[in-house]
Amino acid sequence: MKGIITALITPFNEDGTINEEGLREVVRYNLDVMKVNGLYVGGSTSESFLMDEESKRQLFKIVKDEIDVDTKLIAQIGALNIEEAVRLGKEAKELGYDALSAITPYYYKFSFQEIKAYYKRLTDDTDHPMIIYSNPAFTGAQFSVEDYGELLALPNVIGVKYTDTDLAKLGNLKESHPEKVFFSGADEMLLPFAISGADGAIGSTYNLLGEDARTIYEAVQKSDLETARRVQSHMNKVIDFLLEGGVYSSIKYVFKQKGIDAGYMKFPFRELTDEEKKNADNILEIIEK
Ligand SMILES: CC(=O)N[C@H](C=O)[C@@H](O)[C@H](O)[C@H](O)CO
Ligand SMILES: CC(=O)C(=O)O
16 A cells, blocks of 8 residues: 555534535545545544544445545544444445554553554454554654554554654664555655655645645655655645644635535534634635646
8 A cells, every 4th residue: 555645534514414425525526636546534634533433434434435446445443442443443344445544542541552452452353454543742652663563563454654753763664664554644744754765645635735745755756856845845835824724624614615515524623713714715826826
């Protein structure tokens, strides 16, 4: 598994249920216009940690139903409740998802041994390729290269979604585990990560910037660093604006400007204020430049 993978947003109705039509439109946009290599479904960007189990199942089903044969699909199934995570993993496997991914168990300050035991049980019980989702800024779980090595040695673990900014560690990990896949999770740093050995990238901003991301990724493969730098700088101007009002809500707002019904945020996330919308009005113009 390689390349640019969009962390899919979830369009919600005002009552918090999934807006199915909107979701299908967003999936089509990612595949037909952004032409990304795959979709990461049920991650932070999908607001999955705010969803009930039945909605997560529905999300996995609708996306699977809408994609093309060559689209890679990863289901983020991590949940604090291990039984729920296992049920979701089995369901995604049955639906034909190429791989599973799970956030490191969070909130309680679990020891590394507890986290490792969580993945051991999850991978034993689902028996499907697993990508560790590491996001220390959100979860507080920091791993050394040796810790990662122990997780990567578990059966079925094929790689890491590395939502961290330590490039040296990523380089070190790829060198020690060349057969595993490492995805960059910092869209602002796609270029340096691609150079440092990332096999691909999974990110929220690729809903709108997937084309830029592909250009950067391909330019790095061809050692065309001038192009990669120019496009990364373009991308980062957009990301700066996205970050101001909140990445997920700003992405939804821009989709709506494009005539795609990206729906509401899931409570307690809120919509952009009028002031934030004014700021976000710059985004579309920069994207199309
Ligand atoms: C926590 C989170 O959602 N991170 C995303 C994925 O890893 C990124 O795509 C960021 O949203 C992006 O890099 C903007 O800072
Ligand atoms: C991109 C990311 O971190 C997520 O959606 O899970």
